[in-house]
Amino acid sequence: MVAWLRPRPGDWDPYLVTAGLGVLAEAREDSPEWPFEGKILARGTVQLLRLYERLAPVIGVREAVLAVLAATPMLVHPVTIDGTTLNGGTWILDRLRALFLVPPVEETDDAGASGDDQPAT
Numbered sequence: 399m400v401a402w403l404r405p406r407p408g409d410w411d412p413y414l415v416t417a418g419l420g421v422l423a424e425a426r427e428d429s430p431e432w433p434f435e436g437k438i439l440a441r442g443t444v445q446l447l448r449l450y451e452r453l454a455p456v457i458g459v460r461e462a463v464l465a466v467l468a469a470t471p472m473l474v475h476p477v478t479i480d481g482t483t484l485n486g487g488t489w490i491l492d493r494l495r496a497l498f499l500v501p502p503v504e505e506t507d508d509a510g511a512s513g514d515d516q517p518a519t
Contacts, residue, residue, distance in 0.1 A: 399467055399491070399494075399495060400464050400467050400468050403464060403467070404464060407460060412459050412460045412462075412463040413459070414497045415450075415463045415466065415467065415494060415497065416447065416450055416463070418493065418494055418497045419443045419446055419447050419450070419466075419490075419494070420443075420447065422439065422440070422443045422490060422493055423440045423443040423444050423447065424440075435477040435478065435479060438475050438477055438486050439477060439486050439489060439490065442473040442475070442486045442487065442490055443490055445473070446466050446469065446470060446473075446490070449462075449465070449466055449469060450462050450463065450465075450466045453465055453466075467491070467494065470487045470490055470491045470494070471485070471487045471488060471491060472487060473485060473486045473487030473490065474486070474487060477489060
């Protein structure tokens with residue numbers, strides 16, 4: 399995800415990530431369906447928010463968000479959700495991916511169209 403976001407600074411809003419982490423922290427903390435897993439996920443999102451808060455003044459908002467996204471898979475405490483066990487960081491990163499409009503199909507179509515416009519050699 400970082401590899402996709404880094405070269406496209408105008409295609410995403412870094413403040414969506416911090417807002418998304420805030421929502422995830424609050425929603426999971428009070429989750430009645432996952433009392434234990436919800437607390438683990440909320441703790442992980444708060445840790446990521448704290449990392450962002452420490453990095454942003456030093457390296458900038460966009461770079462701090464990229465660092466947080468890169469660090470998210472390091473949250474390795476397992477959680478079981480709907481019978482599936484995965485790392486908390488994986489679950490959080492999956493939710494954060496939903497914040498971005500990652501258009502692989504459109505990019506492929508654009509690349510194909512621009513490739514057709516090129517003269518054959």
